[in-house]
Amino acid sequence: MAAKDIFHETVRKALETDGWTITDDPLLLPLGERKLYVDLGAEKLLTANKEDQYIAVEVKSFVGNSIMSELEKAVGQYTLYRQSLRIQQSNRQLYLAIPTDAYVELSTDKLISIIQEDLGMKLLVYNPTTKLIELWLP
Amino acid sequence: MAAKDIFHETVRKALETDGWTITDDPLLLPLGERKLYVDLGAEKLLTANKEDQYIAVEVKSFVGNSIMSELEKAVGQYTLYRQSLRIQQSNRQLYLAIPTDAYVELSTDKLISIIQEDLGMKLLVYNPTTKLIELWLP
Numbered sequence A, B: 001m002a003a004k005d006i007f008h009e010t011v012r013k014a015l016e017t018d019g020w021t022i023t024d025d026p027l028l029l030p031l032g033e034r035k036l037y038v039d040l041g042a043e044k045l046l047t048a049n050k051e052d053q054y055i056a057v058e059v060k061s062f063v064g065n066s067i068m069s070e071l072e073k074a075v076g077q078y079t080l081y082r083q084s085l086r087i088q089q090s091n092r093q094l095y096l097a098i099p100t101d102a103y104v105e106l107s108t109d110k111l112i113s114i115i116q117e118d119l120g121m122k123l124l125v126y127n128p129t130t131k132l133i134e135l136w137l138p
Helices: A003-017 A067-087 A100-108 A112-118 B003-017 B067-087 B100-108 B112-118
Strands: A021-024 A027-031 A034-038 A040-046 A051-059 A093-099 A122-127 A132-137 B021-024 B027-031 B034-038 B040-046 B051-059 B093-099 B122-127 B132-137
Touching: A003 A021, A003 A040, A003 A051, A003 A122, A003 A132, A021 A027, A027 A067, A034 A051, A034 A067, A051 A067, A067 A093, A067 A100, A067 B067, A067 B112, A093 A100, A100 A112, A100 A122, A112 A122, A112 B067, B003 B021, B003 B040, B003 B051, B003 B122, B003 B132, B021 B027, B027 B067, B034 B051, B034 B067, B051 B067, B067 B093, B067 B100, B093 B100, B100 B112, B100 B122, B112 B122
Parallel strands: A051 A093, A093 A122, B051 B093, B093 B122
Antiparallel strands: A021 A040, A027 A034, A040 A051, A122 A132, B021 B040, B027 B034, B040 B051, B122 B132
16 A cells, blocks of 8 residues: 555544544545545534534645655645635635644744645644644644 | 756747846745745846836646646645745746646636636746747736
């Protein structure tokens, strides 16, 4: 199994452990005349207001290519998926899932704040060893 | 010479024919602790107000991978380069250079208006055969 697929399964399991139900694998999103494929769609009942919360998750392994090349691809995918959700007036929240080591490296390089604050991207940090979600940003 | 490099030279020549002076090949942009590399930096004296106009151009060939995969990468690069220019408060305008056939395909798929209007990306359409710039958007 390729590294990419291993991380996909890891994030799927991490979301399930966190109480999410996987509804789509992959999740199809329309854009213009095309279809885009986000890795996972999931939902969770929030007991506070008894409303379902919906998310779409694009999984990145940051294995192989340079971290900047992976980041460029991830930012492009996120931007197009988010635009599709906006056009559909969807209330589904979009998350980019990145492994702990990439999160540490991007933080050291002062890129996390740019991605999160300047570009408004939501992040989910997963630990490939424990198969758990470590952080939701924001 | 790889297709990517051929198109790089094509756009360089097309800009020169259009009266631009190439100042950087590539143009380095800082982002956090990293450096990003945009394909070309150029300048032109606008006779109307005697002021120099500065641009940065990222060249895409749309040869090889699927058009959506290329587009994702291009949108990510553009988004990060633009953010670097914003942080620097630069007055350099950023353009994504795409060949005529990709422009036609993306227009047919109703993606050009999304890229240009929704995402605010500036495009430069070049003709790989005539080695001329056909369109500046906007």
